[in-house]
Amino acid sequence: MTDNNKTPEKTSETDSVVMVDHLDANSTTSADSDDIPGDPHAMQIISIGSEEDQYAFTFHEKKLNAIMSRIPPGWKVAVVSVVGAFRTGKSFLLSWFLRYLHYQAHQEEHDGTPWYEQFDSLGNNAFHWSGGADRNTTGIWMWSQPHFITRGSESVAVLLVDSQGMFDNETTMSLTASIFGLSTLLSSYQIYNVEKRIQEDNLQQLALFSEYARLALEADQVHEDNINIKPFQKIEFVVRDWQNFEDEDDFEQMDKEMKEYFEKVIADRDAKDLQETREQINSCFESASCYAFVHPGKHVTKKSYKGEVKQIDETFVKLLDRYCRRVFSPENLEPKSIQGREVTAVELGSYIKAYAEMFASGASFPEASTMLEATSSANNTNAVNMAIAQYKETMNRIAGPKCSNYIRAQELEDDHKIIMGKALQLFDSMATFGNKSSIQGARGLVIEQINEDYEVYQSLNAARNPLAGFETYVVPLTVALVSFILRFFADNTCSPYSGVCKKSSEFLSHVYAVVVCFMLIVALTKAQQVRELIVRIKAAAQVMNEPSKNKRD
Secondary structure (H helix, E strand, O other): OOEOOEOOOOOOOOOOOOOOEOOOOOOOOOOHHHHOOOOOOEEEEEEEOOHHHOOOEEEOHHHHHHHHOOOOOOOEEEEEEEEEEOOOOHHHHHHHHHHHHHHHHOHHHOOOOOHHHOOOEOOOOOOOEOOOOOOOOOOEEEEOOOEEEEEOOEEEEEEEEEEOOEOOOOOOHHHHHHHHHHHHHHOOEEEEEEEOOOOHHHHHHHHOOHHHHHHHHHOOEOOHHHOOOOOEEEEEEEEEOOOOOOOOOOHHHHHHHHHHHHHHHHOOOOOHHHHHHHHHHHHHEEEEEEEEOOOOOOOOOOOOOOOEHHHOOHHHHHHHHHHHHHHOOOOOOOOOEEOOEEOEHHHHHHHHHHHHHOOOOOOOOOOHHHHHHHHHHHHHHHHHHHHHHHHHHHHHHHHOOOOOOOOOHHHHHHHHHHHHHHHHHHHHHHOOEOOHHHHHHHHHHHHHHHHHHHHHHHHHHHHOOOOOOOHHHHHHHHHHHHHHHHHHHHHHHOOOOOHHHHHHHHHHHHHHHHHHHHHHHHHHHOHHHHHHHHHHHHHHHHHHHOOOOOOOO
8 A cells, every 4th residue: 555646537427536647847747727726636735846956835826826716605624635755645635535525425325335445446646655665645635626524613624735755765864854843834634654563763754743833822921711722633543554452343342442552652751762752743733543443454555466355455444434534533534723713724735835936945843932033923824814804894885886875975984994894803813823023014014904994985985075066056956046046135135227227137147048958958968967967865864864874775
């Protein structure tokens, strides 16, 4: 059972587990046509360079965005990632995950037969696996089609991630630490695939993150509630080819033995270095556990094996069934969270980008301060975007482009202040860790952008003011009215023999006649504007007479 890089071939017209070739993004055959996923397949979101460029990481943002675009806005995301030594079956396990998730999504189409009996062969084109000694998976890959599960009253998207195998003769220790670190940073459920037993060096790999964990926990805290938050969520050791079960027919007893074994592994030690390793792991992860598999059978390890289910050891398949139910149970699978707050797909994309850019100049493991800075920077960006989005969403309902009712300027300003206050409260609730000056700078951006948006809403609202532009009509009508009144007084008070009075009367008559003719021409040529004027007059009367306003259409 080893990893390679392809994706499953469609087994039926309705099958969502589609398999296509899964190539290195650095390869000339890997085009950016993968940027917009069609049929589900594995997509390389991070590729790794060569020794010449110090194994620099390249982040493929378009591909990640294409995957995230398939998740409804605002939905939370759980990321299940598998890491481990090369050729130990990571991709084989992920291919089984895909089969299980596909079955769960289409249960109504099946007759009740166990999901692992629904097909004769696993196929070899999902997260490609094969026998042999050569490495195939490079970089970090993500399945292009999110799956969805229901947790209580909400739905959660599930993303599967495969990573380059570690500890081969081509992977430096620095690159190994970088791959492991990046995978752990982006995942909510990290599966560490090991063979036969959990060894001390496996634990030490996890302990690499202790410095980051301590710094993240001891950094300037804006809210005291964050002091006890651990940086990572779940780590689970999957022990392959476990040979120490007492009774391979008693699965409940096997579960108990797994738990007891891990408790012994993680238990306190007298030796200082061993004890520190365990303390660091406990300080980094919210939970740690293990699950063990028996050997899948001699046929599976052969290079000629093509995925035939009947050739896999029956106990292995049943343990696999129990493990899939365990990993993807709504009670066990939690959305990705950063500093204790569950994040959406858009937010997760920002974090992945920030983390990948830490390795852009080479795969030297970043300083803990660099990792914290990247995390807090992405978190601040997400907080800014969400605060502004909340402000605009509310203001659009009150004075946006689709609104038709005018709001008095003072009342609009009052609404603006209240809504901006709520937006800043949202920002403050999200931007809870990292450098305080950076947080204040990001908060200033929120205020600046909101004030700019408010000017737009003021302009939109002013354009709906029914009193605006009345001078165009009021001035000429006033001139006509005054002229008519003056002429009336002139005709009734002046002597009919006075030439001055007569000329004044004729002049005033001409004035209001010209104005009336002008208004008639306007009425004939701009009938639509006249109708709007009448509506505005009514609205103006309502504004002047009614103290309250209707803010919505």
